[in-house]
Amino acid sequence: MVQKIKIGIIGAGRIGKIHADNLLRLPQVEIVAISDLFANAELEAWAAERGIATVTKDSAALIADPEINAIFICSSTDTHVPLIKQAAEAGKHIFCEKPVSMTLSQTEEAVEAVQKAGVKLQIGFNRRFDHNFKRIREHVEQGTIGETHIVKITSRDPNPPHKDYIKVSGGMFMDMMIHDFDMARFLAGSEVEEVFAQGNVLIDPVFAECDDLDTAIVTLRFQNGALGVIDNSRQAVYGYDQRVEVFGSKGSAAATNDHPNTAEISTAEGIVRDKPLHFFLERYNAAYVEETELFIEALLQDKKVKVDGYDALQAERIARAAKLSVKLRRPVKLSELHELT
Amino acid sequence: MVQKIKIGIIGAGRIGKIHADNLLRLPQVEIVAISDLFANAELEAWAAERGIATVTKDSAALIADPEINAIFICSSTDTHVPLIKQAAEAGKHIFCEKPVSMTLSQTEEAVEAVQKAGVKLQIGFNRRFDHNFKRIREHVEQGTIGETHIVKITSRDPNPPHKDYIKVSGGMFMDMMIHDFDMARFLAGSEVEEVFAQGNVLIDPVFAECDDLDTAIVTLRFQNGALGVIDNSRQAVYGYDQRVEVFGSKGSAAATNDHPNTAEISTAEGIVRDKPLHFFLERYNAAYVEETELFIEALLQDKKVKVDGYDALQAERIARAAKLSVKLRRPVKLSELHELT
Amino acid sequence: MVQKIKIGIIGAGRIGKIHADNLLRLPQVEIVAISDLFANAELEAWAAERGIATVTKDSAALIADPEINAIFICSSTDTHVPLIKQAAEAGKHIFCEKPVSMTLSQTEEAVEAVQKAGVKLQIGFNRRFDHNFKRIREHVEQGTIGETHIVKITSRDPNPPHKDYIKVSGGMFMDMMIHDFDMARFLAGSEVEEVFAQGNVLIDPVFAECDDLDTAIVTLRFQNGALGVIDNSRQAVYGYDQRVEVFGSKGSAAATNDHPNTAEISTAEGIVRDKPLHFFLERYNAAYVEETELFIEALLQDKKVKVDGYDALQAERIARAAKLSVKLRRPVKLSELHELT
């Protein structure tokens, strides 16, 4: 392995820029190039400030650059699979945002291409690196709570996304709850076997117009017999609500929200504290930093990545099963997916 | 209405005695008689200490006693329906423990008999009178949290019951989760339309032997479109776990457990506090007192009772649907129950 | 000792009636008589409802009644010492509200009279029986937190008392903080050696008119070298604030307030919970019950009482030292009290 990892970033949207800034803090990393379909003078200025030499509209050229060791794929979801394939064929390691694709067969192809090429692929399931959820997982692994019986996840956004985003998002299960599907696997330490989903449009009719949901509860049955439940809402007016609980034979481990401060104000009206950290950029700031650090560490030390293509595939399978469950109004087994789709 | 309510209690088990002691604190109440199939000298001594004149094995005689205005039915579930019918025919008001029966048609008959006789029937869904859950309901009613989107209930017992009890309990949904079905209706302010249940035996094989479950997650769909979820376990080693959360368009209202004290101990090992109040007698002590007070108040002031026969019927319908859902492995609508059973 | 303790109550104000009702719950207790300077038809009705045979204005007659075993002294503070002396001479056991008197020499006389007569005297320091503070004390005794270094007590009332009360109250230290002085001794497990008090009138000028304070911070130095601090306010608009913390070589034990429920409401404005239990009647309800139960138990089983005359004396000594410290603007040792007063 080279001494300094040289990186190319594809996609200069919000998440691409966050990864760039987090990578730039690492002494053994150099960002060589960034590509974006809409690259312009502004992006060039942004890159110049950070010492990123090349700004291009041509992702293929970036992938072909022999100097580059690893590619960060931060472009729109529909581009993920072709880019993963190209990068894998070019022998580059890959960090790809979630989901890999909206279609299981395509994600499977991408994962196969990665395996064939023998490169590393890490998926952007950043929540696995959150300080609270990691601590819960540690307790599960250490056996503090015994055998897992129930996994509960609450995940609610402070505000719904814009209609333009909703249309192309792939729907609540693939776009939003997919993080929770990954978290459920991460915490339960067992694979999901069966999925039942209930959903509704209670917040904004725009979701119905886009054939989507804004409120959903999904129950999971794991292979080890444990049960799980996830609830999602596109709008919690009190802020980003991100909690998990694992209950088992020896007890429970539960993590509540992070708050901007611990101040508690007591007045004649009651006792008040500030709302949770506003949204994912605030709540998962440190987790974004850590996922890139650990990706770079995996490259430098030739170790396995913490979240790989199989993890992406499994989360997408659960999302697919959830979507089918709503349509068929019945529980759906992951083993049925092949015949149902 | 008489100045002093004269009461007969049928069933001198634990719950019968609790109601007796709570009733004896009320100045406008006199307990005239108590009946129990196994009435003995010990019960006579217990009654004498409390100034209860008559102890009998004959519940029919107790019901027939013209001096008695109201009957507390605290005997085993299989006796509830015949006793309700007899008491209603005798023109007595009735307080009956939950569930009314294991069979919907029988519960319907009992409720009809009560309506026909024009007497009052209150069901022992004591948790509606719990200080925490009442406060959540108040906020829901006052509109603090807007329209209800999600109702979440966690209910876990500290220890499983004895095998003898499990056998005749009617199963987890009818015996244990029935409280949560009532709570879901109480908090949501809407009727349940559809039920999906996932369950398993993860704690003790004895539940499988009794064709029962020890761990279950049930999702609900309410008529107003809101969704609900309840999780139950027969054994939370850290104690009685009784929490609810209602999430809506303007926020959420959540109640956690009660603890025996607020002491927090910080040592080199971590920060520790005592477990929640041990079990239902400790947690719902004040709720038991209040449900009897309000029943007596309803009699004295000829008001509607807070939990009536219809509430019993609805909770039992949801329990029945949950049981069917496990069997059929699909969601079950309450409107289907008639044809399915 | 007799099988049934027969009790006379002197003083039928709020606290006298609370003790009466708590005593009436105990099977081995009979209240024989109640006396009050302003006994009237209303009090007679109140007593009749409770089966208390005698209502009188004559406390001497009540004390002289040979049927009575124990006297509850709930009359105004200035009557405590003569009544304790009379009761002790008459061989009655005594429960007396705090403080015993405003003058150390008088309290000493009362305590001597009790010792000479060999009767039991329990003082109404009800907070020792509070579920939170008892739990802290247990941890201190069990050595959980090692050797005590710091004791911190916060005690703030929701509303100032009426001017008529302030005038005769004996001042903040003797009337209000005396509970905290007792709590400090209870928790520290060591005697107070030196006291320094800072006080001010920040809430209502009426306190200045009465030569009193409404806000004070008192630091304590214990014989074992530990330090303590108590802060008091006559008006915490958010309600009754009663917290303690003991810090030691192995950790800390802290108890916060009790709340009427655990409900937490999250809205766009923040996260809110209800204020603490309103005032001492709500917060210390169970503690009042327990102090009378344990007094009766001490009589029945001829055991030592949990809070005795020496405890009264010590708390009053600390209160006296605090008052002197404000006047002299310097720390005052308890050993100096004799020469200073």
Next chain:
Amino acid sequence: MVQKIKIGIIGAGRIGKIHADNLLRLPQVEIVAISDLFANAELEAWAAERGIATVTKDSAALIADPEINAIFICSSTDTHVPLIKQAAEAGKHIFCEKPVSMTLSQTEEAVEAVQKAGVKLQIGFNRRFDHNFKRIREHVEQGTIGETHIVKITSRDPNPPHKDYIKVSGGMFMDMMIHDFDMARFLAGSEVEEVFAQGNVLIDPVFAECDDLDTAIVTLRFQNGALGVIDNSRQAVYGYDQRVEVFGSKGSAAATNDHPNTAEISTAEGIVRDKPLHFFLERYNAAYVEETELFIEALLQDKKVKVDGYDALQAERIARAAKLSVKLRRPVKLSELHELT
């Protein structure tokens, strides 16, 4: 003002390096030189990695460097005053760690030199920039809690410092509690008038050997009549304990500790959470970043600094009064300091 602030750092110990790294994140800052009496190859390597051109043992040369706009003084306390004077005379802005000196007259000289030179001086009272304490201050300023009546501060270290440090630390009040004295002024919005200190050696006799204390409680009287109390311990085995509370006519604002995560583990033994963030580097990490950012902002925009020489002076005066109070065993007014020292 120049476009890019050029900085020289004096003292390359732990705190000097922290400030360096925090400054290097700021685009408008360049660190030109760092000086240390023990500058060696290791420091040169450290500086080279960060692009700091000059490493020297000669602080005078660094101060004289015409390229440098501002000096960070992070060397030992005894060097602060001469360095401040030199830097001020050279027309450099100054950031100086606390305390400025151990002797009030010297600190006064330093502050005068700064005023005379018209340069900016910011003191390293980093806690003013802590997210929790800032929020409390905001509420005090906004009037949420009305007029301030009581300020309470708890500040306990996880471990005592090494004996070598204790000897030269200036004692508990000047070294440790000085942060709390500044915090008291920051939160109360009023100057301290009088100080009373109680202290003891309860943790380690080494403190007595060094004529120091390891446990102390200090009461404050503010000019506006409010009262304050601070407790300090050199060893809280459960970790760094940093809490404040401001109580006033309209309520209270209280901030508790920060924790590394929100995970709560419930088992048969009780409910446990992790200890607070370990020590000042973890707890005040973001506050260190913010204090340097705001210092640079004050230079760039020619604004007043947030904590100036007067703030240093006042905190040192309170520390001096506390030390005298222990010696004289009586409260000491700040106005007396002149005649007492």
